[in-house]
Amino acid sequence: MDNRKIILVVDDSAPDLQLCRGMLKSQFDLRVAMSGQTALHVLDSFRPDLILLDIEMPGMSGFEVMAEINKRPKLDGIPVIFITSHATKELVTKAFRHGVVDYLVKPFRADLLHSKIQIAFTVPPRGISRLPSQASGEFGQKRQTIMLVDDNPTNLTLGKNMLQEYYEVYALPSAERLFKFLEVVTPDLILLDIRMPDMDGYEVIKILKDDARYADIPVIFVTTKAMETDELKGLELGAVDYVTKPFSIAILMKRIETHLALRKTMETRAMEAKDAETSIRLILDSTPLICILRDEINHVIDCNQEALNVFGFSEKSELMKNFGRLYPEFQPDGSRSVNKARNIVNDLLNSGSIENFEWTYQTLEGEPLSLEVKLVLIPWKDTYRIMSYANSDLSKTPPAPARLDDSGNGVRSEPQEPDV
Secondary structure, three states, X not given: OOOOOEEEEEOOOHHHHHHHHHHHOOOOEEEEXXXXXXXXXXXXXXXXXXXXXXXXXXXXXXXXHHHHHHHOHHHOXXXXXXXXXXXXXXXXXXXXXXXXXEEEEOOOOHHHHHHHHHHHOOOOOOOOOOHHHHHOOHHHOOOOXXXXXXXXXXXHHHHHHHHOOOOEEEEEOOHHHHHHHHOOOOOOEEEEEOOOOOOOHHHHHHHXXXXXXXXXXXXXXXXXXXXXXXXXXXXXXXXOEEEEOOOOHHHHHHHHHHHHHHHHHHHHHHHHHHHHHHHHHHHHHHOXXXXXXXXXXXXXXXXXXHHHHHHOOOOHHHHHHHHHHHOOOEOOXXXXXXXXXXXXXXXXXXXXXXXXXXXXXXXXXXXXXXXXXXXXXXXEOOEEEEEEEEOOOOOOOOOOOEEEOOOOOEEEOOOOOOOO
């Protein structure tokens, strides 16, 4: 089963399609279309998780394709990233008005493409504006806070006037003022000018990222110099994005909205992961049952003391390393253990849990050990964990499964490392 997200790449340039394929094929299920008309025809038959859409195409432009997508209710909510060979403010503003979540300028690097895609999966669906409810504080919600740092008073005034309708804005003329305000206010995002006297933006972000109190605050660099070397240096130091001065309100607001949404998503996932970890630890420490925890590729990553006692190990690391030895080659019904285990896990992924079923292990000495097992799927960050529970009643010990060799004699199976 291929659980990768599906991305539709629409571009009339075969070399550009091949480039995207090389950058993305290892992580995503890619579909391609070389014209707007073909893309719309393809979208009649399936719904992708994201669309990379070239703007400049003969016959039907990206804007015309986007207009058609917006007319189709079944395609609502699919994030679209525009691809263009040039990005004027007018073009980018028009793109955002059509509902795209972001844009890329050719040629682009693989790391930037992956970053844009991951962000696109976290922002709200097309057509849903976050500003009235989440930014301006309507309906009792707290206004989000932005610190704008620039040594130019004109830029500070302009930026504050653009943003203060939607956010709580602190306009700060220097890095020194920024650090003083950070002692009393923790912002949701920082807009940071690169070219400043005394301490430039690169020095500032190094200090921010080295301080645990501020390391997770997203920083967008603001600069008049849009050279790729500057952009790459900023991203390597931990900036989440770049905006070039003079900027339009539409572009600036969209970038801020995107990264605030991403931060909120990451905080939610971190909280969920923490809750899940606490719950898992509580189960492992308190249940009297045999308890085994596996990761998404079915490797054992933890267990409780009862599991060590029953299977004959003194340390968790020994059990995790040697758990494959506890699988006989065949189950009592004649099926191979590895194949049956794989089928059970596939059923678990579809249902979320599997109630009690009988599974035969073997001890380290090769003796059969039949247990009643239950599996539960636990959400974990962007993936999942598999928790198995088993009753430690060892009274059921069925005869060892056997199979015939080529001569017709019954042979005892040797333990085999499961590949699930």
